[in-house]
Amino acid sequence: MSTIAPESSHLDSLHFKDNAKLALADANLQKALAGMDDTFVAYRARAVERLPEFEALRDAAKAIKDHALANLDFYLQRFADKVEAGGGHVHWCVDADAARAAVLAICRRVGARTVTKGKTMIGEEIAINDHLQANGIEPVETDLGEYIIQLRHETPSHIIAPAIHLTVEQVGETFREAHQDLDPKRPLVDPGDMLTEARAKLRKRFLAADVGITGANFLIAETGSTVIVTNEGNGDLTQILPKMHIVIASIEKIVPTLADAATILRVLARSATGQEMSVYTTFSTGPRRPGDLDGPEEFHVVLLDNGRTALLGTEFESMLRCIRCGACLDHCPVYQKVGGHAYGWVYSGPMGAVLTPGLLGIEKATPLPGASTFCGRCESVCPMRIPLPNMLRHWREREFERHLTPARYRSGIALWSFFARRPRLYRLGAGLAARLLGALGGRRGAFRSLPLAGGWTAYRDMPAPQGRSFHQLWAARKR
Amino acid sequence: MAIRVGLFVTCLVDLFRPSVGLAAAKLLEEAGCIVEAPSAQTCCGQPAYNSGDRKTAQAIARQVVDLFEGFDHVVAPSGSCGGMLRAHFPELLADDPRYAARAQALAAKSHELVAFLVDVLGRERVAARFPGLVTYHDSCSGLRELGVKAQPRRLLKSVEGLELKELPSAEICCGFGGTFCIKYPEISDRLVSEKAEDIERTLSGSKGATTLLAGDLGCLLNMAGKLGRRGVKVRVRHVAEVLAGMAEGPAIGEGSGEG
Numbered sequence: 001m002s003t004i005a006p007e008s009s010h011l012d013s014l015h016f017k018d019n020a021k022l023a024l025a026d027a028n029l030q031k032a033l034a035g036m037d038d039t040f041v042a043y044r045a046r047a048v049e050r051l052p053e054f055e056a057l058r059d060a061a062k063a064i065k066d067h068a069l070a071n072l073d074f075y076l077q078r079f080a081d082k083v084e085a086g087g088g089h090v091h092w093c094v095d096a097d098a099a100r101a102a103v104l105a106i107c108r109r110v111g112a113r114t115v116t117k118g119k120t121m122i123g124e125e126i127a128i129n130d131h132l133q134a135n136g137i138e139p140v141e142t143d144l145g146e147y148i149i150q151l152r153h154e155t156p157s158h159i160i161a162p163a164i165h166l167t168v169e170q171v172g173e174t175f176r177e178a179h180q181d182l183d184p185k186r187p188l189v190d191p192g193d194m195l196t197e198a199r200a201k202l203r204k205r206f207l208a209a210d211v212g213i214t215g216a217n218f219l220i221a222e223t224g225s226t227v228i229v230t231n232e233g234n235g236d237l238t239q240i241l242p243k244m245h246i247v248i249a250s251i252e253k254i255v256p257t258l259a260d261a262a263t264i265l266r267v268l269a270r271s272a273t274g275q276e277m278s279v280y281t282t283f284s285t286g287p288r289r290p291g292d293l294d295g296p297e298e299f300h301v302v303l304l305d306n307g308r309t310a311l312l313g314t315e316f317e318s319m320l321r322c323i324r325c326g327a328c329l330d331h332c333p334v335y336q337k338v339g340g341h342a343y344g345w346v347y348s349g350p351m352g353a354v355l356t357p358g359l360l361g362i363e364k365a366t367p368l369p370g371a372s373t374f375c376g377r378c379e380s381v382c383p384m385r386i387p388l389p390n391m392l393r394h395w396r397e398r399e400f401e402r403h404l405t406p407a408r409y410r411s412g413i414a415l416w417s418f419f420a421r422r423p424r425l426y427r428l429g430a431g432l433a434a435r436l437l438g439a440l441g442g443r444r445g446a447f448r449s450l451p452l453a454g455g456w457t458a459y460r461d462m463p464a465p466q467g468r469s470f471h472q473l474w475a476a477r478k479r
Numbered sequence: 480m481a482i483r484v485g486l487f488v489t490c491l492v493d494l495f496r497p498s499v500g501l502a503a504a505k506l507l508e509e510a511g512c513i514v515e516a517p518s519a520q521t522c523c524g525q526p527a528y529n530s531g532d533r534k535t536a537q538a539i540a541r542q543v544v545d546l547f548e549g550f551d552h553v554v555a556p557s558g559s560c561g562g563m564l565r566a567h568f569p570e571l572l573a574d575d576p577r578y579a580a581r582a583q584a585l586a587a588k589s590h591e592l593v594a595f596l597v598d599v600l601g602r603e604r605v606a607a608r609f610p611g612l613v614t615y616h617d618s619c620s621g622l623r624e625l626g627v628k629a630q631p632r633r634l635l636k637s638v639e640g641l642e643l644k645e646l647p648s649a650e651i652c653c654g655f656g657g658t659f660c661i662k663y664p665e666i667s668d669r670l671v672s673e674k675a676e677d678i679e680r681t682l683s684g685s686k687g688a689t690t691l692l693a694g695d696l697g698c699l700l701n702m703a704g705k706l707g708r709r710g711v712k713v714r715v716r717h718v719a720e721v722l723a724g725m726a727e728g729p730a731i732g733e734g735s736g737e738g
Contacts, residue, residue, distance in 0.1 A: 021665050037651075333652045337669050371663060373656025373670075374529060375619035390570075393529060400531030409530060409658070417527055417535040420490075421542070423519040430494050445734030446707050455661040459668035460704030463495065463732035470488045470497035471518050477501070 013344030013356055016367035023338040032167045033339055040161075040330035043274025044381065051270065061267050062385045064260045065252075065321040068221075069312065075221040075254045076303070082224025086286030088299035096126040099248060099304045103128055103213070106246055106300055107137055112210035115242075118228060118235035119143035120215025121159055121324060122248045122304055124346045125359075128213070139213075140205045142234035144191075147198050151178045157340030159347065160272050160326040165339045168194075195232065202234070212238040212296070214284075216249035217268065217323065219301070222257040225285040226301060229269065229278035236282050245284065245296035250304045252320040264323060267383035272325040307359040315394045319354050321384040328378035328388060334371055343368060350378035350388040357395050366404050369395035431469045438467025482600075484512040485550035487543075487589075489560045490522040491696040492717075496731065499696065502723035503556040503592050509723075510600045517546050523555075523563040528571065529657050537575070540568050544581050552599065553589040556719050557695050558621020559657075561591035566624045591621050592719060593694060597630035603637070607724035610640030612685040614678060615718070616702065617649045618695035631694060631718050638721060648677040655701040671705040678702070679711050690714045690730070692721060703732040 012019070023029055048054045068075055080090040093099035099122075107115060115132060117123060117139055129139040129150075141150040145162035149155065151174050156162030163171065172188035175197050182200060187193050214235055216226040226247045228235045239245040255261050269275040288295030311317055329335045329349030340348035345365075347355045353368040362369075369392045378388045399405050419426045441447050441464025449457045456462055484507050488500045504514045524539035543564065547553045555561040565586045572582040596602040615635070621627035635643055654660065654670025682689035691706070691713050693699050703715035714730035729735050 017663065020663065024665055024669055333654070333670055334663075334666055337666055370659070371666075373619070373652045373654060373659045373667075375652035375656070376623035377619070377650075377652070380623050393531070396529065396531030397533050398531070400533070405531060409662070413527055413530050413532050413535070417532070417539070420521045420524070420527075420539055421535070423521055423542075426521045427518060430490070434494050434497075442735050445729055446704065446732040448708075455664040456704070459664060459708070460671065460701065461707040461732060463700050463703050463707070465495045466497055466728075468497060470493040470500040471516070473497045473501060474504075474516050475518070 013360070013365040013368055016342055016344060016371060019342035019344060020338040020371075023342045028167050028170060029165050029339050032165050032170075033336055036330055036336050040273070040326075044271055044327060044330070045274075047270040047274040047276065051266075054267070054270065057263065057267050058383050058385055061264045061323075061383055062321060064255055064263060065384060066318075068254050068256060068260075069252065069317065069320055072251065072254065072309075072312070075256055076251055078221040079219050079224055079254060080301075080303075082221070083286065083299070083301055086224055086299075087289075088224070088286045088301060091300060091302045093302055093304050093306075095306050096304075099126045099302050099306070100128060100131040102302050103246060103248065104131060104135055104137075106244065107132065107211050108135075110210055110244055112137055112244075114138045114140055114205065114209050115211045115213055116140050116142050116206055116209040116238045117146070118212070118214035118230065118238040119146050119162070120213065120248055121156070121346060122215050122250050123213065124156060125250075125306065126248070126304065128248070140202070140209065142202055142206070142238050143230070144195055144198050144232055144234075147202070148174060148194075151175075155341070155346070157348065158326060158329055159324050159351075165341060206237045206241050209238075209242045211244045211246060212240075212242040213246045213248060214239050216247050216253050218261045218264070219249055219254045220256075220258055220261050221254055223285055225258070225283045227261055227281065227283050229265070229281050231273075231279045233280050236280060239282070239284060239296065240294050243296060244298040244300070245287075246300045246302060247284065248302045248304065250306065250308060252308055252322075268323055268325055271327040271381065271383040311358050316354065316358050316391055318386050319351070319358060319391060321386055322351055322355070323384060324351075325383055327381045327383065331377040331381050333373065333375060333377070350392070351386075354388060354391045354395065362395060362398050362402070363404060366399060369393075369399065427469075427471060431472050434465045434469040434472075435467060438465045440464070442467055482512045483551045484514050485547045485553045486514050486516040487520060487523070487547065487553050487555040487560060487564065488516055489555055489557045489696065491700070492556060495700065496696055496717065498725060498728060499556050499717040499719050502717070502719040502725045503554070505723045505725065506592070506596060506605070506719060507554065509606075510596060510602055512600075515550070519546055523560040525559065525563050525657060528563070528567065533571070537571055540571050540582065541575070541578055544568070544572070544578055544585050548581055548585050551588065552595065553585065554592050554595050555589070556592045556717065557697075558591045558618050558625050558627050559695050559697060561589060561594075562620040562624035564589035591625050591627050591694065593631045593634060593722070594621075594625060594627045597633055603633065605634050605637055605722045605724075607722055608639040609690075609721045609724075609726055611688045611690060612642050612644055612682055613690040613692050613721070614644050614646040614681045615649060616646060616653060616674070616678075616691065616693040616698060618693055618698045619652050621694055622650060627694065631692075634722050635692070635718070641721070644681055646677060646681050648674060653698045653702050655697050657697065660701065667701075671701055674702060675705045675709055675711065678706065678713055682713055688714060690716055690721075692716055692718045694718050699731055703730075707732045
């Protein structure tokens with residue numbers, strides 16, 4: 001039995017609805033999420049406005065990934081050959097178990113006691129921290145957001161802003177609790193203070209680490225390079241200071257050439273944070289060579305499939321174009337209200353609602369495809385032009401085919417479609433309903449409650465029909 | 480020769496607010512079209528399509544193609560249903576050898592009402608009067624699937640006495656989302672509550688009557704229902720009613736005082 005999602009990854013996508021209710025009632029969370037339209041959304045809009053060729057770049061970026069996915073085996077092999085030729089090692093891992101085992105084996109071989117980590121969502125996907133800890137190795141997160149949630153024993157709630165669910169006050173409290181040896185009078189008000197505070201702690205950890213683990217934004221087949229983008233520089237220290245650098249990356253991160261990576265980089269940061277480029281873009285090509293001033297002695301790439309090849313050739317293939325910018329989360333009205341944890345697994349927002357059923361199986365994520373109003377804002381900003389609403393609809397189709405759609409919705413749809421496919425009956429029914437509801441509600445103009453519409457009238461009135469159907473009036477007008 | 484337009488009334492207009500259909504017909508006739516509204520029409524199939532019931536959605540799409548393919552154009556007073564015909568029917572019927580090409584052809588001549596008036600018929604103004612302050616919500620499907628944004632504003636500008644104040648959240652979903660509002664009522668409620676607050680803020684301070692307009696009845700019922708529940712005195716109407724000069728009767732959710 002393969003394990004795509006290890007037990008410890010807090011798998012509860014099935015409880016999305018309850019999670020969402022809790023999230024809506026969580027005052028801190030609501031405060032933390034409140035400004036997304038003024039920050040992420042506004043920053044992206046400004047960055048896009050400043051780059052006239054942005055739309056053309058989206059097309060180019062999409063074409064690069066489509067080509068890479070159509071020739072995935074070729075480019076992955078080419079990448080692996082290049083890495084090996086440069087003195088690195090590639091570990092092909094079919095699922096999370098295999099990837100965890102590969103990472104642990106490498107760490108054990110060098111007797112690692114602490115591991116520093118750059119930000120990696122694949123690390124979350126395979127729950128590598130729990131696995132290392134269970135085996136006596138201490139993982140230390142070095143990205144500020146990841147560091148904060150590690151102190152709080154939480155998981156990231158956003159693929160690029162892992163601590164977005166927290167208020168500044170909460171972060172300050174967390175630091176004061178965890179950093180009792182530091183000056184208690186220090187200010188902990190703005191993100192800069194937080195970063196200084198975390199850095200004071202992390203310096204020693206960087207120097208003491210035996211292994212550095214990072215993710216990868218790109219794998220470049222042409223050169224065997226891996227690429228990370230960061231804003232704090234922590235990724236560079238993570239991968240340069242220890243003796244060993246392990247890159248964990250999923251297979252769809254592959255692009256054919258350096259130039260291709262450069263093209264996609266132009267849409268990545270703009271879509272993610274509204275920056276033209278992230279502060280650091282770091283290319284790693286193999287271990288330290290003779291004469292190099294720095295770099296790790298060993299360079300390993302753990303390549304993870306974990307269900308992705310099974311999406312190739314399906315209606316979900318284009319999800320593999322995703323470059324994890326987070327724009328769809330930022331722009332999603334549902335994500336903005338419930339945050340990432342409600343989605344129950346590593347990935348959230350529209351991309352999570354498509355990818356989670358893709359990786360875990362739809363039966364483990366049934367509430368997610370329905371958690372969208374199909375407003376289309378995600379697709380309108382996706383730098384890779386992934387048709388997210390269409391793919392959510394395809395998951396709904398799979399649910400319907402497999403009778404995973406709740407019975408009362410199925411019977412509701414069946415009843416409605418019985419009439420919608422019989423125009424005469426429909427005509428009669430619509431006329432009667434308009435008359436009945438119009439007569440009952442016409443004077444007040446709206447219903448405060450209605451049988452079978454409790455989900456609606458619990459929160460809002462149901463405006464009453466005018467009393468005649470359009471077709472009744474139209475027929476009368478023609479006479 | 481006059482353009483023959485098939486009016487796709489939409490199921491919500493048929494049942495809840497037939498005056499919107501009559502207003503649409505009037506606007507089209509004023510622009511010189513011959514309007515027919517086939518009585519065998521029911522719905523565009525979105526409830527099935529968006530619930531994953533593809534077979535039913537296909538059956539309904541075929542019905543719509545059969546019924547409307549003979550017209551020069553098909554026009555709906557809704558971006559959502561217009562978007563269904565224009566953006567989704569071709570994909571839905573792509574594997575049906577008898578219907579694939581016909582669905583494409585129908586899609587190419589299907590339009591949202593206001594976009595049709597402006598973009599296809601070249602209308603730049605209407606002869607209507609509607610004194611007061613209004614704001615406008617851009618329904619998601621019309622905005623993002625069909626590019627309906629400037630057209631309603633252009634025509635509203637020509638309405639005598641009407642003052643349009645933009646809604647800051649005009650392009651943010653109102654939380655209706657078809658079955659979404661039933662499946663996730665709490666999230667939907669939060670979205671429509673914030674929308675209602677924004678509407679109230681935008682229109683506050685005006686001495687006269689204030690009105691919210693939009694081009695989709697689903698969103699309008701949602702927002703009117705929320706404004707009504709909150710006791711906010713903003714009237715809610717479909718944009719076609721105002722453009723056609725047919726905005727005298729009770730607004731959406733407003734009582735007739737009779738019966």
